[in-house]
Amino acid sequence: MSWFLEVKTVVLLHCDQVVGVKPPSQVLSTEYHLGLLKAKLAKYRAQLLEPSKSPAAKGEGFDVMKSGDARVALIGFPSVGKSTFLSLMTSTASEAASYEFTTLTCIPGVIEYKGANIQLLDLPGIIEGAAQGKGRGRQVIAVARTADVVIMMLDATKGEVQRALLEKELESVGIRLNKSKPNIYFKPKKGGGISFNSTVTLTQCSEKLVQLILHEYKIFNAEVLFREDCSPDEFIDVIVGNRVYMPCLYVYNKIDQISMEEVDRLARRPHSVVISCGMKLNLDYLLEKLWEYLALTCIYTKKRGQRPDFTDAIILRKGASVEHVCHRIHRSLASQFKYALVWGTSTKYSPQRVGLTHMMEHEDVIQIVKK
């Protein structure tokens, strides 16, 4: 697989050099060549996603029930301190030791924070080649796909190498870290050819390239609308589908082992937090960051004629409706529901009378009126 990634890098460099410099005929032939290569590359990657025959390599996760308000998976090389971290942050003890592959299964714990129960999963260490089934790699990655946030735990003394290798592993199975879904409307059709439009100026894709990529996937009729200046890779992600867009915190552990300068440098990297489980350093800050990345919705309730109860929030995932709030308060509340008054950013007016399908936003206040 590695040679293929190298090919991709070369092609991308080539692309940057060519755009806007060569006469149209040459641009066309370069694009033709490039489009085919990229589409082939994506097909090859898609094959990687297909489960192989043997049951061990099937890619099924460990059998751990989802519980609580959110799920966080601990991904990392062996002996970076994942189990030490779980034992510190939760009331669950997970064996930690200086030898690699101490943890052989998935061990769930619960972090209680700001009234929310966050399920934290300790997992076996993974190494290069995990995606192709090395060690328990496939199982670990399958669990990572089900998380709301991934904590990629790194040993601060070798963090950069570990980070690059694991990013590549996750990337190869369609997990996109800290990226949002490309804003491209794509709809295969029965006939009518390919209709291509864009609402912004495109600097990385053209109609011709889009067509070539689609043809490689044997798609000859489709509607495509770019609402964002996406790359060919991002367009391929949209066609292939099955991608997971996952927030990820890079956590550099064992900072007691590195120089102050190095701590400073790592702490300033994007999406990164430095900690020491051994010395219990910076764990509070990590929790704060984790909370931010989980982006849970807190809803406050209010009784008629009383002030809202800001001490006890109802915690929900993004995209929760009034109905979700009702279910949280009482099982039968939705069936007795008449209307609700909502104050906050989800409404035009405060308060506003809303129904069960109204979508709630973070820090909204709600008063429910029963029949």
Ligand SMILES: Nc1nc2c(ncn2[C@@H]2O[C@H](COP(=O)(O)OP(=O)(O)OP(=O)(O)O)[C@@H](O)[C@H]2O)c(=O)[nH]1
């Ligand atoms: N110096 C130092 N050592 C640490 C720190 N955190 C954990 N360790 C040590 O690192 C070793 C590995 O810790 P584990 O928690 O077992 O690591 P793991 O990532 O769960 O390892 P596997 O289960 O084998 O994948 C243990 O000897 C820990 O005591 C830290 O902050 N500083």
Ligand SMILES: [K+]
């Ligand atoms: K270990």
Ligand SMILES: [Mg+2]
């Ligand atoms: Mg462990």
